[in-house]
Amino acid sequence: MTGAALGDVVPLSQMRRVASARVLYADTDKMGIVYHASYLRYLELARVELLRVAGLPYTRMEASGLALPLTDLAVTYRAPARYDDLMALNVALVVATRVRVAFQYRITLEPGDAAAALDPNEQDERGERIEILVAQTRHCCVRREDGRPERMPPDVWQLLHAQVPLRV
Amino acid sequence: MTGAALGDVVPLSQMRRVASARVLYADTDKMGIVYHASYLRYLELARVELLRVAGLPYTRMEASGLALPLTDLAVTYRAPARYDDLMALNVALVVATRVRVAFQYRITLEPGDAAAALDPNEQDERGERIEILVAQTRHCCVRREDGRPERMPPDVWQLLHAQVPLRV
Amino acid sequence: MTGAALGDVVPLSQMRRVASARVLYADTDKMGIVYHASYLRYLELARVELLRVAGLPYTRMEASGLALPLTDLAVTYRAPARYDDLMALNVALVVATRVRVAFQYRITLEPGDAAAALDPNEQDERGERIEILVAQTRHCCVRREDGRPERMPPDVWQLLHAQVPLRV
Amino acid sequence: MTGAALGDVVPLSQMRRVASARVLYADTDKMGIVYHASYLRYLELARVELLRVAGLPYTRMEASGLALPLTDLAVTYRAPARYDDLMALNVALVVATRVRVAFQYRITLEPGDAAAALDPNEQDERGERIEILVAQTRHCCVRREDGRPERMPPDVWQLLHAQVPLRV
Numbered sequence: 001m002t003g004a005a006l007g008d009v010v011p012l013s014q015m016r017r018v019a020s021a022r023v024l025y026a027d028t029d030k031m032g033i034v035y036h037a038s039y040l041r042y043l044e045l046a047r048v049e050l051l052r053v054a055g056l057p058y059t060r061m062e063a064s065g066l067a068l069p070l071t072d073l074a075v076t077y078r079a080p081a082r083y084d085d086l087m088a089l090n091v092a093l094v095v096a097t098r099v100r101v102a103f104q105y106r107i108t109l110e111p112g113d114a115a116a117a118l119d120p121n122e123q124d125e126r127g128e129r130i131e132i133l134v135a136q137t138r139h140c141c142v143r144r145e146d147g148r149p150e151r152m153p154p155d156v157w158q159l160l161h162a163q164v165p166l167r168v
Numbered sequence: 169m170t171g172a173a174l175g176d177v178v179p180l181s182q183m184r185r186v187a188s189a190r191v192l193y194a195d196t197d198k199m200g201i202v203y204h205a206s207y208l209r210y211l212e213l214a215r216v217e218l219l220r221v222a223g224l225p226y227t228r229m230e231a232s233g234l235a236l237p238l239t240d241l242a243v244t245y246r247a248p249a250r251y252d253d254l255m256a257l258n259v260a261l262v263v264a265t266r267v268r269v270a271f272q273y274r275i276t277l278e279p280g281d282a283a284a285a286l287d288p289n290e291q292d293e294r295g296e297r298i299e300i301l302v303a304q305t306r307h308c309c310v311r312r313e314d315g316r317p318e319r320m321p322p323d324v325w326q327l328l329h330a331q332v333p334l335r336v
Numbered sequence: 337m338t339g340a341a342l343g344d345v346v347p348l349s350q351m352r353r354v355a356s357a358r359v360l361y362a363d364t365d366k367m368g369i370v371y372h373a374s375y376l377r378y379l380e381l382a383r384v385e386l387l388r389v390a391g392l393p394y395t396r397m398e399a400s401g402l403a404l405p406l407t408d409l410a411v412t413y414r415a416p417a418r419y420d421d422l423m424a425l426n427v428a429l430v431v432a433t434r435v436r437v438a439f440q441y442r443i444t445l446e447p448g449d450a451a452a453a454l455d456p457n458e459q460d461e462r463g464e465r466i467e468i469l470v471a472q473t474r475h476c477c478v479r480r481e482d483g484r485p486e487r488m489p490p491d492v493w494q495l496l497h498a499q500v501p502l503r504v
Numbered sequence: 505m506t507g508a509a510l511g512d513v514v515p516l517s518q519m520r521r522v523a524s525a526r527v528l529y530a531d532t533d534k535m536g537i538v539y540h541a542s543y544l545r546y547l548e549l550a551r552v553e554l555l556r557v558a559g560l561p562y563t564r565m566e567a568s569g570l571a572l573p574l575t576d577l578a579v580t581y582r583a584p585a586r587y588d589d590l591m592a593l594n595v596a597l598v599v600a601t602r603v604r605v606a607f608q609y610r611i612t613l614e615p616g617d618a619a620a621a622l623d624p625n626e627q628d629e630r631g632e633r634i635e636i637l638v639a640q641t642r643h644c645c646v647r648r649e650d651g652r653p654e655r656m657p658p659d660v661w662q663l664l665h666a667q668v669p670l671r672v
Contacts, residue, residue, distance in 0.1 A: 006240075024552070026373060026545040028366040030419055031312070035362060036238045037212075040205035041530040048528070048588075059588045069248075070204045072174075075241045080315075083366055084552075084563045144199070147248075192384070194377040194539060198532040198587055205530060209362040216360070216420075227420045251534055252384075252395045342576075367648070372574045376541035405584075406540045408510075411577045416651075480535075483584075 006074045009104050009134045014165040015090035018049035020110050023085045033080035034132075039107065040073075043135055046091040047103045054093075056159045065144055066152065068101060072138040081132045086110035094136075096160040098151040101139050107132040174242045177272050177302045182333040183258040186217035188278050191253045201248035202300075207275065208241075211303055214259040215271045222261075224327045234318060236269060236307040243303040254278035255300060262304075264328040266319040269307050275300040342410045345440050345470045350501040351426040354385035356446050359421045369416035370468075375443065376409075379471055382427040383439045390429075392495045401480055402488065404437060408474040417468045422446035430472075432496040434487040437475050443468040510578045513608050513638045518669040519594040522553035524614050527589045537584035538636075543611065544577075547639055550595040551607045558597075560663045569648055570656065572605060576642040585636045590614035598640075600664040602655040605643050611636040 027038035048058050061068065081087055088110045095102035109130045143150045152160075195206035216226050229236065249255055256278045263270035277298045311318045320328070363374035384394050397404065417423055424446045431438035445466045479486045488496075531542035552562050565572065585591055592614045599606035613634045647654045656664075 022549075022552075024545055024548050025365045025367075026371060026548055029361045030364040030366065030368045031235060031237065031361075032366040033237075036241065037205055037208035037362060040208070041528055044205075044528050044530055045526075048526075057588070067199060069199065069201075069245075071245050073204065073241070073243045073245075077237075077239050077241075080237075084561070190381075190384075192377055192380050193533045193535075194380055194541060196534040197529045198534065198536045199529075200534045203530060209360055212360050212362055213358075216358075225420070252393070367571060367573065369573075372577065373541050373544035376544070403535060405535065405537075405581075407581050409540065409577070409579045409581075413573075413575050413577075416573075 006076050006134060006136055009106070009136065010092050010094060010165060012090055012106050012108070012129075015092040015104070015106055016050060016053065017088050017090045018046050018053065019089045021045065021087050021089060023081050023083050023087065025083060027081075028083050031080075033082055036075070036077060039075070039133060039135075042087065042089055042107065043091075043103075043105050043137060046089040046105055047137070049089075050091045050093065050103070050163065051160075054159050054163045056156060061156070062144060064153070064156070066150060066156075067142050067144045068139040069142060069147075070137050071140050073135070075133055075135040077133050078131050081107070081109065087132060092165055093160060093163040094165075095138075096157065096164050098154075098157050099141050099149055101141070101160060103137050103139075105133075105135040105137075107135075174244050174302060174304055177274070177304065178260050178262060178333060180258055180274050180276070180297075183260040183272070183274055184218060184221065185256050185258045186214050186221065187257045189213065189255050189257060191249050191251050191255065193251065195249075196251050199248075201250055204243070204245060207243070207301060207303075210255065210257055210275065211259075211271075211273050211305060214257040214273055215305070217257075218259045218261065218271070218331065219328075222327050222331045224324060229324070230312060232321070232324070233312055234320065234324075235310050235312045237310060237315075238305050239308050240306040241303070243301055245301050246299050249275070249277065249300045260333055261328060261331040262333075263306070264325065264332050266322075266325050267309050267317055269309070269328060271305050271307075273301075273303040273305075275303075342412050342470060342472055345442070345472065346428050346430060346501060348426055348442050348444070348465075351428040351440070351442060352386060352389065353424050353426045354382050354389065355425045357381065357423050357425060359417050359419050359423065361419060363417075364419050367416075369418055372411070372413060375411070375417075375469060375471075378423065378425055378443065379427075379439075379441050379473060382425040382441055383473070385425075386427045386429065386439070386499065387496075390495050390499045392492060397492070398480060400489070400492070402486060402492075403478050403480045404475040405478060405483075406473050407476050409471070411469055411471040413469050414467050417443070417445065423468060428501055429496060429499040430501075431474075432493065432500050434490075434493050435477050435485055437477070437496060439473050439475075441469075441471040441473075443471075510580050510638060510640055513610070513640065514596050514598060514669060516594055516610050516612070516633075519596040519608070519610060520554060520557065521592050521594045522550050522557065523593045525549065525591050525593060527585050527587050527591065529587060531585075532587050535584075537586055540579070540581060543579070543585075543637060543639075546591065546593055546611065547595075547607075547609050547641060550593040550609055551641070553593075554595045554597065554607070554667065555664075558663050558667045560660060565660070566648060568657070568660070570654060570660075571646050571648045572643040573646060573651075574641050575644050577639070579637055579639040581637050582635045585611070585613065591636060596669055597664060597667040598669075599642075600661065600668050602658075602661050603645050603653055605645070605664060607641050607643075609637075609639040609641075611639075
């Protein structure tokens with residue numbers, strides 16, 4: 001049991017940086033770092049912004065009677081983010097069939113940030129971007145009405161599928 | 169990419185039911201079900217209560233200069249919990265070395281609940297307990313002072329290790 | 337501007353202690369104390385348990401097509417709660433007309449708690465119960481369907497009104 | 505008891521619009537609207553951005569050994585925000601002595617938003633900006649070390665005081 005929670009995650013270069021977010025007191029815990037569950041709202045923010053970029057705002061999906069509830073979640077925490085850190089939210093769609101989608105995420109510390117400039121946490125010893133976490137969420141397409149699995153209409157699926165990066 | 173996020177999870181019979189919790193409005197989202205991130209505080213509640221049962225309240229761990237930050241999280245969502253549902257929180261320690269521990273969890277709907285009695289959601293068609301989710305968290309033992317990995321003292325480790333169910 | 341946010345609050349002796357709750361990491365912030373917004377879910381827990389005691393679980397209210405959304409909130413924070421503290425949740429209905437209700441709350445540190453026994457925070461210098469906060473929420477009765485104000489049926493109102501403590 | 509929770513609040517024209525924020529699923533509850541406690545992180549976001557604008561990022565305040573814990577909170581909820589709404593966060597410092605500060609807030613629906621364009625919720629019948637809530641928080645200046653009240657250094661206080669709008 002208990003192998004690695006996450007398999008391969010696409011590299012940062014194949015993700016889209018859709019937003020940044022600054023750590024609030026609300027996100028921290030008494031260890032002085034971001035509480036592990038606080039990151040999940042930033043994952044949601046990342047994927048809804050990716051859907052918006054794809055021309056498929058989630059509100060439109062809902063208007064057509066569909067929803068994409070989360071069925072699986074995996075997160076590997078690599079380094080803690082701290083109060084007032086500016087985080088970059090990077091995301092990719094990695095699976096898009098007519099009934100299932102999956103997103104992968106990398107949250108990194110945003111460079112060139114005033115707070116980070118005071119704080120050597122921004123970079124590792126080699127001067128590379130510090131990665132806070134990698135994550136994956138899997139979702140199933142369902143009818144909002146009764147929660148039953150449902151195939152997406154082809155035009156919806158094509159908008160999503162066009163976002164999946166080519167894998168060599 | 170990335171098969172199932174979770175490998176084997178110990179059966180309910182090898183877990184300890186440490187607490188129950190009733191779903192609040194605060195936990196729900198506009199789909200009318202518990203928002204996926206809201207369950208994480210219930211996982212925390214489950215593991216701190218298991219540590220307390222083990223004779224090792226987390227405050228004692230902290231008092232000895234140690235912490236157990238979460239390094240990996242995996243959740244598979246099986247069925248939604250709804251407002252006012254009473255959930256049973258079941259947990260087991262599945263790994264306890266001197267530097268790493270892992271917990272597994274099963275959240276089920278609590279039977280015999282007044283709300284559930286009105287609501288056939290409590291059982292599946294065969295009358296079995298409905299499982300909301302299974303999950304696993306992995307943690308690393310570190311010094312609170314500087315976040316460096318640190319081996320637990322033998323007496324602390326033994327208390328934890330005694331909680332790990334025998335595996336055949 | 338703006339005097340005290342809260343007027344008179346009924347004394348602890350006229351409130352009902354409906355539940356206790358132990359502070360989780362999830363509730364704390366980097367000051368090492370409970371983040372001010374984290375208490376609000378405990379206020380919700382207190383009022384739904386009071387409604388249940390009154391014979392009017394909120395699910396029944398919803399089943400009859402009504403809701404009690406919050407219109408006003410006021411909190412005065414008196415002392416911080418800390419990780420693993422056990423809090424007593426005390427609540428009273430102080431107004432119950434057919435269109436408006438108001439609840440008042442006092443959160444205190446639970447005495448006789450193992451964590452508190454290690455920690456002199458439980459009592460003030462005179463040995464009295466430490467009060468974490470006092471609060472008030474006001475709610476309006478509306479139809480769930482369209483959010484319009486609606487008078488409660490007399491039988492519902494009577495159940496609520498019976499909970500309002502007598503004021504001399 | 506139970507007069508209005510909030511006294512006079514400065515008009516929108518005397519506040520600074522410091523940020524906008526889009527409503528996430530994480531913020532909503534089963535009524536389909538933003539859960540009342542979810543707004544509090546947006547109030548925090550508003551006040552830290554106002555402090556940043558004032559030349560006094562909160563991290564600098566902490567670096568000088570001071571903190572501004574919240575002592576009182578009052579919110580009046582006027583209209584619900586919904587999923588994907590874009591909210592404008594408006595804030596003013598209304599009190600700044602050397603030991604106490606107070607902020608007031610107005611959250612409004614952001615006009616010209618794509619989601620809002622589909623949705624007549626953005627305006628009231630007269631075409632005016634819809635106000636979601638008004639709020640006030642009061643804070644006390646304390647030493648981080650022991651939580652004791654402490655007077656701010658004059659230079660810190662002057663930066664804050666310069667943000668208080670003139671009152672006729």
